[in-house]
Amino acid sequence: MAQVLPHPLTPEYARSVADRFRLLGDPTRLRLIDLLRDGERTVGSLAVELGCTQANTSKQLALLADAGLLARRREGLRCYYSIADAAVFDLCDAVCNSVLQHLDARVIALRA
Amino acid sequence: MAQVLPHPLTPEYARSVADRFRLLGDPTRLRLIDLLRDGERTVGSLAVELGCTQANTSKQLALLADAGLLARRREGLRCYYSIADAAVFDLCDAVCNSVLQHLDARVIALRA
DNA sequence: TTAGTGTGTAACTGAGTAGTTATATAGTTG
DNA sequence: CAACTATATAACTACTCAGTTACACACTAA
Numbered sequence: 001m002a003q004v005l006p007h008p009l010t011p012e013y014a015r016s017v018a019d020r021f022r023l024l025g026d027p028t029r030l031r032l033i034d035l036l037r038d039g040e041r042t043v044g045s046l047a048v049e050l051g052c053t054q055a056n057t058s059k060q061l062a063l064l065a066d067a068g069l070l071a072r073r074r075e076g077l078r079c080y081y082s083i084a085d086a087a088v089f090d091l092c093d094a095v096c097n098s099v100l101q102h103l104d105a106r107v108i109a110l111r112a
Numbered sequence: 113m114a115q116v117l118p119h120p121l122t123p124e125y126a127r128s129v130a131d132r133f134r135l136l137g138d139p140t141r142l143r144l145i146d147l148l149r150d151g152e153r154t155v156g157s158l159a160v161e162l163g164c165t166q167a168n169t170s171k172q173l174a175l176l177a178d179a180g181l182l183a184r185r186r187e188g189l190r191c192y193y194s195i196a197d198a199a200v201f202d203l204c205d206a207v208c209n210s211v212l213q214h215l216d217a218r219v220i221a222l223r224a
Numbered sequence: 225t226t227a228g229t230g231t232g233t234a235a236c237t238g239a240g241t242a243g244t245t246a247t248a249t250a251g252t253t254g
Numbered sequence: 255c256a257a258c259t260a261t262a263t264a265a266c267t268a269c270t271c272a273g274t275t276a277c278a279c280a281c282t283a284a
Contacts, residue, residue, distance in 0.1 A: 005208050009146040014139035017204065020211050025134030027126035034121040043261060049120070056243050058262055068214040077251050077260040087210055092129065094203055096117050099132050102180040155231060168273050170232055189230045189281050
């Protein structure tokens with residue numbers, strides 16, 4: 001796809017793009033997104049599987065939802081979160097490939 | 113491309129991927145990458161155009177180079193940096209599109 | 225040699241934020 | 255009504271890190 005942002009990149013645009021990258025730059029949030037690949041989940045269910053507190057899980061989910069990456073659906077007491085923009089998977093996969101491409105001692109160590 | 117990482121994502125892998133996202137989650141580093149679209153540049157030249165100190169520019173370039181995204185070439189006193197992995201442009205463009213897709217008041221304000 | 229230039233780096237500071245604890249809110253059940 | 259459950263949020267702590275300042279290092283030029 002064609003370049004849509006100004007070049008050179010203005011500080012304002014750079015900040016917007018950086019914000020989005022930083023939103024995905026947290027292990028817990030990435031794991032939340034990954035768990036939601038299989039479909040919507042409740043906050044409590046996600047918290048248990050991640051081993052995080054309910055409070056932290058809720059906070060991270062809210063950050064992702066505020067950015068438009070996740071959708072919320074309340075059903076009684078429970079709140080179901082799901083992926084709102086499937087393009088996030090393409091982003092993650094692209095970065096994963098980028099990371100794996102630079103195969104070094106660190107990644108090899110992770111496989112041990 | 114097929115999914116290569118474990119699912120559910122382990123904390124270790126999530127951290128690796130998050131590190132890469134966070135590396136791109138800084139406006140200054142994004143602007144450096146953007147400036148290098150046109151070819152290799154010296155540290156001083158980039159610092160002037162960004163309005164950053166030479167020290168900070170050097171540090172951010174080093175972070176990108178250590179991650180394998182940039183390449184270095186010394187020539188006398190000067191040091192030329194260039195893009196080592198052009199895939200980074202695809203990543204940035206993908207995020208840019210993702211950001212622009214969620215058109216909201218903030219982006220509109222940026223256009224004013 | 226000395227002076228000057230381009231780059232890298234160590235130490236520090238301040239801002240941002242992930243995670244925790246405690247509490248608030250809202251819905252359910254008896 | 256009261257007790258319980260699921261989620262959200264406020265306040266706080268601890269850590270990370272972008273940016274600065276000062277300096278070191280390496281190369282050039284006189």
